[in-house]
Amino acid sequence: MxxxxxxxxxxxxxxxxxxxxxxxxxxxxxxxxxxxxxxxxxxxxxxxxxxxxxxxxxxxxxxxxxxxxxxxxxxxxxxxxxxxxxxxxxxxxxxxxxxxxxxxxxxxxxxxxxxxxxxxxxxxxxxxxxxxxxxxxxxxxxxxxxxxxxxxxxxxxxxxxxISCDAGAPAIKVLSTKKPDGEIPLPEAELVVSAGRGLKGPENWGMVEELASSLGAATACSRPVADIGWRPHHEHVGQTGVAIRPNLYIAIGISGAIQHLAGVNGSKVIVVVNTDPEAPFFKAADYGIIGDAFEVVPRLNEAVKKFKAS
The missing domain is CATH 3.40.50.620 (HUPs)
Incomplete structure (x- = not known):
């Protein structure tokens, strides 16, 4: 059984x-x-x-x-x-x-x-x-x-x-549970848009969220971004975070350390956006874009919106 x-x-x-x-x-x-x-x-x-x-x-x-x-x-x-x-x-x-x-x-x-x-x-x-x-x-x-x-x-x-089981007295008492509204759970997401320190600050995350919204994707981040408080830890993907296997993973401004790759290498298609042509992530990418995220991401978003409107 x-x-x-x-x-x-x-x-x-x-x-x-x-x-x-x-x-x-x-x-x-x-x-x-x-x-x-x-x-x-x-x-x-x-x-x-x-x-x-x-x-x-x-x-x-x-x-x-x-x-x-x-x-x-x-x-x-x-x-x-x-x-x-x-x-x-x-x-x-x-x-x-x-x-x-x-x-x-x-x-x-x-x-x-x-x-x-x-x-x-x-x-x-x-x-x-x-x-x-x-x-x-x-x-x-x-x-x-x-x-x-x-x-x-x-x-x-x-x-x-x-059924009823004598499971003993509760060891803990949950006073309240807060669940984020409107977010797609990362382990179940088929499309994920993720970003790292290449975005230079939390104030620039809007363009990532906008691209994710256009695609109907979940948002994620690298561990350093979560550690310095730019994004919540539940968005951290990698060896010590959430392991994901989406159909499409877009990594923006992430170098591609082995610990990060361990949590995302099950993705069917990986797209990497980075200014550094020597970034390790390009070796694992199906598609690579060498360029400034502040120029590339808005253009990607415009292209997605145009495609969906056609």
Whole structure:
């Protein structure tokens, strides 16, 4: 039995459907979640391969201690041999802790299904190479890198069962949650416009946001930009930030350090804008524009608007 944990505190994301699809390719899937989504929303998980959904609405999805207790209890009651998470901020934190709790081997950041030898591919050396990981424990835990496979609908439906688990007293109390309005979540974005210190200051970010708006893209930034406070840290993409795999990634004024490339090298098409023809990013780019961002970006935006109006 395969158990996929969905953190539905903020609804169900594309990466949740990816994890369900991945699990279905391994066996019969139970989806387990806290009470952040409606029954109708949860029932859509059946369309991607879940045979049933278990939801404990008393669980605080942000309390990792409660979540781990809930998962451990469900694993024991349902003869589960594999637990799958999305390799997002939540999964990166909970999966290792659950691994210790269950004495289970962990594949962190999986990008493939197990091969005939049971080995799973992961990115290593900042995405420069592939490693193969094999888990030999009875229970296996896998965190799936977002955008590693496409969600597959099968038209099926599934029931949603309310359960109650003695997960213990909450370890934390969330007083309030603030969610940015109107922003496209980076892990799910198909188009991303990102910029670095080449923009010279936060006051110049308007042209980046305007281009992103014209394209219907998410905005992102390099780590130095987030560290000096020009942009919020949730926009930081790279090895120590958010890993993305959009169809199009436009990098403006970013040199292309290996740590940044590790988080964006899964992009299908990379466009780099930089004044320095020797910038390392050009080696990873599908298209490169050597020029001043303050001249290039407005012209790109005009071209996009003209194309959309035609």
């Amino acid at each position: 395969i158990l996929v944990y969905i953190n539905s505190s903020n609804g169900i994301s594309k990466s949740s459907y990816e994890a369900i699809t991945y699990g279905k390719k391994l066996g019969d899937v139970i989806a387990l979640t806290n009470g952040g989504a409606s029954a109708d929303e949860l029932s859509t998980l059946g369309q991607y391969g879940a045979s049933k959904v278990l939801v404990d609405r008393a669980i605080d999805g942000e309390d990792q201690k409660q979540v781990i207790n809930l998962i451990a209890s469900t694993v024991a009651q349902n003869n589960v041999n594999t637990v799958i998470f999305s390799h997002d901020l939540f999964g990166k934190s909970v999966a290792p802790r659950l691994s210790v709790r269950l004495k289970a081997g962990l594949v962190s950041g999986a990008i493939s299904l197990p091969d005939t030898d049971g080995c799973i591919d992961v990115n290593v050396f900042s995405g420069k190479a592939l490693g193969k990981v094999k888990v030999n424990t009875e229970i296996k835990i896998i965190s799936l890198l977002p955008n590693s496979l496409q969600p597959e609908e099968n038209g099926a439906s599934c029931g949603v069962d309310e």
